[in-house]
Amino acid sequence: MPKKSLLSAAILLALPHALSAQDMIARLDPILVTPTRTAQTVDQTLASVTVIEREEIERLQPRAFADLLAARAGIALSQNGPFGKTTGLFLRGAASDHTLLLIDGVRMGSATLGSASWQFLPPAEIERVEIVRGPRTSLYGSDAIGGVIQIFTREGDGPARVRAHMGAGSFNTREYGLGVSGSQDRTRYSLSGSHFGTDGIDVQRGVGDSGRDGFQNSSVSGRLSHQATEGLELFGSFHHALGETDFDVGDPARDWIDFVHHASRIGVRGQLHEVWFSELSLGHSRDENETFQNGVASSRIDTTRYLLAWQNDLLLGDHLFTAGVDYQDDRVSGSTDYDETRRDNWGVYAQLQLDLGHHALTGSLRQDDNEAFGKETTGQLAWGYRITDAWRVRASGGTAFKAPTFNDLYWPGSGNPDLAPESSETYELGLRHQSGGFHADLAVFQSDIDDLIEWAPVPGSMFWQPQNVEKARIRGLELETGMTHAHWAATLSLTLLDHENRHTGHELRRRPNEIARLDLDRRWQDWSVGTTLIAEGRRYNDAANTDRIAGHELVHLRAAYQVNPAWTVRATLNNVFDRDYVTARQAGFGGQPAIDYEQPGRAFYLTLNFQQ
Template sequence: MKRSILSAAIVAAVSPAVADEAPGTDSDSATLQPVQVTATRLSQTVDEALASVTVIDREEIERLQPRQFTDLVEGRAGVSVSSAGPFGKQSSVRLRGTESDHHLMLIDGVRMGSATTGGASWRFLPPEEIDRVEIVRGPRTSIYGSDAIGGVTQVFSRAGREGPPRVNAFLGAGSFSTWEAGLGVAGGTGRTDYSLSVSMFDTEGIDVQDDVGDDDPDGYDNTSLAGKVAHRLDNGIELFGNVLYSEGRSEYDADEPGTGVPYDQAYTDFVHAALRAGIRVPLTDRWDTEFTLAQSRDEGDRVTEGGVSGGSVDQFDTRRDQLTWRNDVRLGERTDLIAGVDAYEDRVDSTADYDEDSRYNVGVYSVVRTELGNHDLEGSLRYDDNEQFGDKTTGQVAWGMQATDALRLRASYGTAFKAPTFNDLYWPSSGPMSFRGNPDLEPEESETFELGARYSASLAYVDVAVFETRVDDLITGFPVRENVDEARIRGLEVEGGHDLGPWNSRVSLTLLDAEDRDSGDELARRAPVSARFDLDRQIGDFSVGGTVLARSRSYEYDFTGEPSRLSGYGTMNLRAAYALDPEWTVEGSLTNVFDRDYETQGGYNNPGMGAFVKLRYQQQR
C-alpha cells in the first residue's frame, strides 16, 4: 500500500506539467529530448531509444552544484549509491539492483574499471571536467561486452566548438575545509575543435568511522587534467583524441589486523585515467569506418603507517589497452547497421601474488535498427572470446511503437554476463582477505525483460518502465569463491520532468524487489523504495533550487549471513546562483540542510550540514 501511495504521489507531481501542454503542440519541438549515443552506439534522441535512458547535461551539472560525481546520479531512476564515506571514499553505484561491478563505466568511449576488484572508480570522477552523463539502464553486454548486466554509464569530458578561444575558470570554498579551483580554454576553427582544462579539489573531509582508526578527519584531494581535440581534413577524414587524467590521495580509517591498534595514517594514492586517439573515415556516402586506440588506468597504492608493525604498502594497478574497429552503415532510409570489433588486454601490477597478471578479450558485435511505419525494431548480437573462460555469446531484441504523437511504447529482452575478476580467480590464500580465488569460475549470467512507455510533450515528459532481471552463477563463497548464488530483481521506475517558463523540475522514483533466490533474503544495500526530486526557478539574474532525496531501509549481511538494518533517510540540499554580469556568476549551496545522520554502508558516516560558495567565470564571444 505504501508503495502505491508513493508512486501515485510522484506521478501526480509530474502530471500537471503534462496537462498544461496546449492541445495540438508538435512534440517534435520538445525541449526535453537530448541526444544520446550510449544505448546502441547510434546517435538518437532519448525519445527514439528503445531503452531507459537518463541524460545529465552541462547546464544541469552547473545548476546542481555537485561536490562529487555521485551527487549527480544518486536517486535517479534505477540508480542507488552506497559509500564508505564522502569525498573520494569507496563508492558503489548500482543500476537496477545489480552489483556495482555489473555496471559498466565508459569515459569518452574508453572502457574503465579495476581488473582486480571488478568495479569502477566512480569516486574519482571530477564533476567540473564533465560535459554530459548518459545512463542506460538494462543489459548492454551484447553491445559492450562484460560488466553491463545492469547497464552502462558513459561520461563525456568537455569539448570545444567553433569560435574564438573562450576561457572558463572557477574558485570555491566551503565546509570541512574544502576548496576547489579550475581553469580551462575551449574553442574551434572551421576544421579543428579543442578543449583543455585543469581542476583541483581538496578537503579535510570528516571522520569516516567512529570506532576505527584515529579521530581525525579523513581528507581527499584530486587534481585533474582534461583535453579533447578533433580535426577534419578536406576529404572528410576526422582525427580525434581525448584524455581525462586524475591523481590524488584519499584518506581512510584502519586498525592493524590482529592487534586492533589504530594506524597513524591510512590512505590511498590513486591515478585514474582514460586516453584515446582515433581516425574516422567516410568510405562511401553510406559507410563510415573508425579505428581507435585507447588505454585506461585504475591505480591505487594503499598505504598504512604506524601501528605495531610500522605499516605497509599494497599496490593494485590495472592497465587496460584497447583497440576498436567500428563501422556505421546506412542500409536504407530507415535501416542502420553498426558492426565492429572490440579488443582489450588487462594487465595487473600488484604486491599480491596472483597466479596470472594479464588476460585478453576479443569481442565481435553488430547492431541493426529499422523503422517499419510506426514500429521500430532493434537487435544486437555479440561474441566474446576471453583468454581465461573461453567464449560467450549474448544478444538483445527490442521493439518500439509510436502509439500517438506524444506516447511511445517499448519492450525488450536481453542476455548479459560478467567475467570473474582477478581477485575472484587468483587471489592468493595467503592474502589479507577472507577468501581465496578459484581459477575454475565461470562468468555470471543474466537475462532481463523490460516494458516501458514514454510520454513526451514540448515542455514535459514522463517515462515509466517495469523490468525483471535474473542473474545466475553469482560469484560468492567462503573460504573459496564459487558460482553458487542466484538473484531475481524486479522493479518499477518512474522518471519525469518539465521546463515551463522559469521553472525546471526532474523527479525519479524506483521501487525494487531484489531477492537472493537461495536464502530468500533481500540483496544487500538495495532499498525497496528510493526517490529524488529536483526543482529550480529562475528569477531574473537569480536562480534558486533544491534537491530532496529519500531512501527506505535496507539490509547488509556479515560473513555468517546475519543481517543488520540500515535505516531509511531523507535529505535536502538547497542552492542559489546570481549572475553578476554575462560572464561572472556566484553560486552557493547548503547540503544536508537538516543535518541528518545516515549511513548508506554500515559503520560509515556521511557529512552533516555543509555550506559552499563558488565564483565562476565564462568568457563570452
C-alpha cells in the same frame, strides 16, 4: 523529419561540421550514443535512459560524482564515507561491478576488484553523462548487466572561450579550475584542469586516528579533433586524475590511498561511402591504488588496460546496420603475486536498427572470446511502437554476463580458475511521453542473474574459495518525469525494487527498496533558486538481513546570482536539517558491534564561476 534524414544525421554526428539537420535535431531532443553505439535522440531510443547535461551539473554544483547520481531513476549508492571513499553503485539493483563505466568511449575499472572507481570522477571535468539502464553486454561485452554509464569530458566548438571557477566551504573544502575550448577552421579543442581538496570528516568514529579523513583530487582533461578531409576526422581525448584519500583501519597513525585514474583514446573516423561510416580507435586506461597503513606502504594493485575498436555503420535505406570488433588486454601488477597477471578478450558484435513506420525494431548479437574462460554469446531484441507523436511504447529482452575478476580467478592460494562468468536475463516494458515542456518515462523490468560468485566451502575439504553458487532475482519499477513552464523547472525520479537472493530468500545487501528524488528550480531575472529532495527506504548491510540500516530523507538548497554575462556566484546548503544517516557500515567481528561509515551533516559551499 523523415527517419532516413535522422539516421544520416546520426551517422555524421561524430564529425565536427555536421549537416544542418543534426543541429535541428539537437535543439529539439538531446542526442546520445551509448544505448546503440550510434547517435539517437532520446525519443528514438528503445532503452531507459537519463542524460545529464553540463547546464544541470553547473546548476546542481555537486561536490562529487556520487552527488550527481544520487537517487536518480534506477540508481542506489552505498558509500564508505564521503569525499573519495569507496562507493558502490547499484544500477537496477545489480551489483556494483555489474555496471560498465566509460569515459569518452574508454572502458574503465579495476580488473582485480571488477568495479569502477566512481569516487575519483571529478564533476568539474564532465560535459555530459549518459545513463543507460538495462543490459548492454551484446554491444559492449562484460560488465553491462545493470547498464552502462558513459561520461564525456569537456568539449569545444565555436570561438575560443575561457572558463574558470573557485570555491570553498565546510570541512575546509576548496576547489578551483581553469579551462579553454573552441574551434578554428577544421580543428576543435578543449583543455581543462581542476583541483578539489577537503579535510573531510572522521569517517569511522573510534577507529584509527581521531582526525578527519580528507581527500585530494587533481585532474586534467583534453579533447582534440581535426577534419583532415571532407569525410575524414582525426580525434583524441584524455582524462587523468590523481590524489589521495584517507581512511581508518585501527592504526594510531594516518592511513590513506594514493590513486591514479586515467583514460586516453586516439582514432580516425569518417564517411568511407555515402552509406558507410567507420571508426577505428586505440584506447588505454589505468586504475592504480597504493595503500598506506600506519604511515607505511602496505600494498599496491594496478590495472592497465589496452583497447582496440573498429566500428562500421551502414545505412540501408531507412535502416541502420552496425558491425564491429574490439580487443581488450588487461594487465595487473603490484605487491600481490597473482598466479596470472594478464588476459585478453576479443569481441565481435552486430546490430540492426529497423524503421518500420510506426514500429521500430533493434536486435544485437555479440560473441566474446576470453583467454580466461572461453567464449560467451549474448543478444538483445527491442521493439518500439509510436502510438502518437507524443506517446511511444517499448519492450525488450536481453542477456548479459560479467567476467570473473583476477581476484576471483588468480588470488594466490585461493583463486578458482574454473569459475564461469556471472550471467543474466532481463525483460523490460516501457512507456514514454514527450510533448511541449513535459516528459515522462515509465519502465517495469525483471532481471534473473545466475552463477553469482561467492566464497563457499570446497566439497570434501575445509578450504573456501570463490564459486558460482548464488542466484538473484530483481524486479522493479522506474519513473522519471519532468516539466518546464515559464521560469519553473522540475524533475522527479522514483524507483521501486523487489530483490532477493534466490537461495536464501533474503534481500540483496545495501540496496534500498524505495528511492525518490525531486529537483525543483525557479529563475527570475539574474537570480535562480532550487532544492533537491531525496528519500531512500531502509536497507540491509549484510546478506543475512540481520543488520538493518534505516532509511533517510535529505533536503539540499541552492541559489545563484549572475553578476554579469561572464560571472556567476553559486551557493549550496546541503543536508539542510542536519540529518544523521549512513548508507553502509563495517561488519562487526568477534562479537564487536558494526561500525557506521559516517556521512556529513549540514554543509555550506560557495563558488565563483567565470565563462567568457
